Amino acid sequence: MLFVVELGTIVSLLLTIAPGLFDATGSRVYYGVITALLAFTVLFANYAEAYAELEGEAQADSLRALQTETKAKQLIEPDTPIEEIDDGDIEIADSNEIEAGEVVFVDEGDVIPRDGTVIEGSASVDESAITGESDPVIRQSGGDRTSVVGGTEVLSDCLKVEVTSEQGESFLDEMIGLVENAQRQKTPNEVAMTILLSGLTLVFVVAVATMFFFGEYLASFTVGFAGLDIAELVALLIALMPTTIGALLAAIRVAGMTRVTRRNVIAKSGRAVEAAGDLDALILDKTGTITTGERVAQDFHSLGDANDEDVIRASYQSSLFDETTEGRSIIDLAEKMNGTKADGGQPDGDAVDEPGAAVEAPRDVDVSLGTESLSEENFVPFSAETRMSGINLPDGTEIRKGAVDAVEKYADSAPGKLRQPSNDISESGGTPLAVAVDKQVVGIIELQDELKPGIADRIAEIQKMGVETIMATGDNQRTARWVADQVGIDEFHAEFGPEEKIELVEDIQADGKLVGMTGDGTNDAPALAKADVGLAMNAGTNAAKEAGNMVDLDSNPSKIIEVVGIGKQLLMTRGALTTFSVANDVAKYFVLLPAILAAAIPGLAAMDILNLSTPASAVTATLVYNAFIIPLLIPLALRGVDYEAQSGAQLLRKNLIVYGGGGLIAPFIFIKMIDMLFVALGVFQ
The missing domain is CATH 2.70.150.10 (Calcium-transporting ATPase, cytoplasmic transduction domain A)
Incomplete structure (x- = not known):
């Protein structure tokens, strides 16, 4: 399309230099103005892409600055x-x-050298x-x-x-290359758009070329009509072609990739970003994506003859020197429920914000936590063999906490109702830890893997866009079902390994759908490579990073939801500007056609909505608008249209009303204003 604009500029330039070459009747000044405006159209079209690429180059330069010799x-x-x-x-x-x-x-x-x-x-x-x-x-x-x-x-x-990695082949080198080169790769949707625009260009070229011979025919029997001016036909051709979207395509694509980069995600190809916008299904892991991945104490449950105070005291003492997340959360919850710190003071005001403070209305329990004589030497650390940890008190009392089956095996006796509350906790998505004192099970600590804040809303937002959400986790069915119910996941699969994950991706693709997923381990690599959008974590293995077509430098699995939103915004921006560009062409048709043919076909005067001063003014004003609307739309192409999670029908309706309506009205307003300016300046009179 822009090549045709360049050819038109050359033809207009030849008319400016030698009007007699084409038997042209206009003045050199008129043809010179048309040539300049067409040249500006080409210049602004290239400027749009160059301006967008500056951000990618700046990102590459900032990464290159990190390459210091060590x-x-x-x-x-x-x-x-x-x-x-x-x-x-x-x-x-x-x-x-x-x-x-x-x-x-x-x-x-x-500094790590390589x-x-x-x-x-x-x-x-x-x-x-x-x-x-x-x-x-x-x-x-x-x-x-x-x-x-x-x-x-x-x-x-x-x-x-x-x-x-060899010298020059490090991950940093690869990121620099991706940032520098990715914007030059065309995506399938853009290829389709290019074919569409090329087809429209061909149609308009044939139509305008035919109009030249039609004009010669009209001139043979119309008094005072000498035929159609070639320069004006060139102007008509350029004005009718959707040059606006043709000029802004590259800027829209590069801007989409730049927005991904700003969120610390490196896309290995433009197709990855655009495919994210076209996703039909999104596979999410549970731990680290939907949940925080940290289990925190939620409540204490007494069993048998034990009471709440006994369970809280035993849980607290066995966790006093446990530096794991679970251990610290047990300490926090016990102190909050007891109302005292281990040193006898009051709990910090910030305690309620810690992970262990998950209970909104803790029970008020008066417990002597009994930690005065305990030391780290008494602590029994967790081991993979026993699956328990605990403490031995100075008086010989043994306290252990751990997996329910492990504590049952360790204990001499356990209440008959131990399994039921354990299953209830598992059914609610939690993890039960049994507590035993002197080999007698006294209660259960309920741990919950916390949901990420706002994750349910974000998943609902993805679903509004028509993307099916699927959770694949290695956890058991009960936990997976509870988490899926809490956040509104469309479909979940539990106890999934690497083979099941890649089979799931292939099954979805077999239905003709695009699928995305996240992963960080070597076992995720096959599915990441198979998925249309594979977001690998930078903290993961090299195999995962090589398999995915995107790498998240922050290693935040839930960021794929943002990537999907960016891809959708890219497609929405392209659709909005395409609608605006086509509507522009319709408006310019009603401006130029009457101006060019009214002398030969008086009936076309009824189409002259704007009643412009002269045909030359109509052509020039239209070309001024056509050229300068491109740089005016560059900020919108770079920023993108406001993103909203809506269905395809809603987006189409919005595009037609806002951008289609705006595209129809804007040319009439601005072309009339330019014509009025010409009249005021005495141009074309």
């Missing part, structure tokens, strides 16, 4: 245990000299330079938190890292 502590003997490493085991080398497969030692305060995998050790790492998040993250060997990124700093402890 020294690496290369291990001479990679098998040396981390606790035995000293200066004699280390060889200092430039990071660009380290090859993939070599092992480096990274101590507190060191992307790699933690093979030994555990440390707190500052990744704020890449993710923008100030909170450090834990990286350790084993599991799904082994991946480290070059350029990040170790804040505590030390690591042995096996380098996994």
Whole structure:
């Protein structure tokens, strides 16, 4: 389309230089004005894309600034245990000299020289330079938190890292390349739009070319009509083609990707962002996406002959030195329900905001927590073998808390009604922990995996857009059903492993639907690669990041909901501006056609709604509007239309009324104003 505009500019320029070449009857000044306006149309169309790409280049520059040369502590003997490493085991080398497969030692305060995998050790790492998040993250060997990124700093402890990337092939290098190059990739919807616009261009070229010969025919028997001016036909062609949306397509696409980048998500292709806007189904994990992933104490339940005070005291004492999230929440809840701190003071005013303060109206229980003589030496830490933790009191009393079946096996006796309240807690989506004193089960601690704030509203928002929400979790059926009911999930699947996840993706795609999902582990990689939109977590494994077509630098699984919204906004913006552009063309048709043909066909004067001063003024005013409406719409293309979760029918109706109506009215208003300005200045009189 813009190529046709360029050709029209060349033709108009030739008319300006040599009017006699085409037997043109207009003045050079008139043709010069038309040439300038067509040139501005081409210029503004290219400016729209260039302006949008500036943001992507700025993002790439900011990432490139992180690539500082660092020294690496290369291990001479990679098998040396981390606790035995000293200066004699280390060889200092430039990071660009380290090859993939070599092992480096990274101590507190060191910068990780290159992307790699933690093979030994555990440390707190500052990744704020890449993710923008100030909170450090834990990286350790084993599991799904082994991946480290070059350029990040170790804040505590030390690591042995096996380098996994060659020089120039790090994750940071890849992100820079993606940001720089992704905006140049066309998406399927954009290809379809290009075909549509190309088809319209061809139709208008044929129609306008035919009008030239029609004009010659009219001139043969119409007195005072010498035929249609080529420059005016070129102007008619350019005005009728939807040049506005053609010029803004690239800006809309780049702006959509830029909005994703601003949310710390790197899209590997433009198709990923646009596919997010076209999703039919969204697969969500439970832990970390729908729930916070942290189980907190919700209530205490006494069993048998024990009372509430006995259960609270035993739970508190067994958790006093338990530094896990569950242990701290038990302490907070017990103190809140008792009204006192362990030191005898009153609880902090902020206690109600802590995770353990989940009970809105705790029971007022007067309990002597009995912690004066306890020390950490009495604490029995949790072990995977026993699945329990606890404490041994100085008087010989043993207190244990843990999984219900583990505590039952440990205890000499348990109330006959133990299983029923345990099942009730599980049915409500919670986790029961049994508490035993001297091998006698006295009660249950109810833990709940908290729902993320506002997650139900966000899921409802996605559903309003016509996207089916599906939860796939490894948890049991009871917990999965409770969570699904709480947040309004359309469909849920429990006890799902990697094989079941990829089968679920394939089944949805077999129905002709687009599907998105999130993941961070190696076991998620197959499904991430298969999904149309795979959002991998930066904190996850390299396999997951390579499999997904988006990487979330903040490692927030629920961010895929935002990505879907951005994709929808991109499509809504394109639809709105396309409607506006086509409506513009209809209005310009009623402006130009009467002005050009009224001399030959007087009946067309009835279509001259604006009653412009002269045909030359009508052509020029229309071209002025056609050129300058492009830069005026660039801010809307970059910002996007206001996003609302609505059905396709609602969006179509809104586009037709707001942007279609605006597209019809705006040309009449502005072209008439420009014509009035010409009259005031004495132009074309």
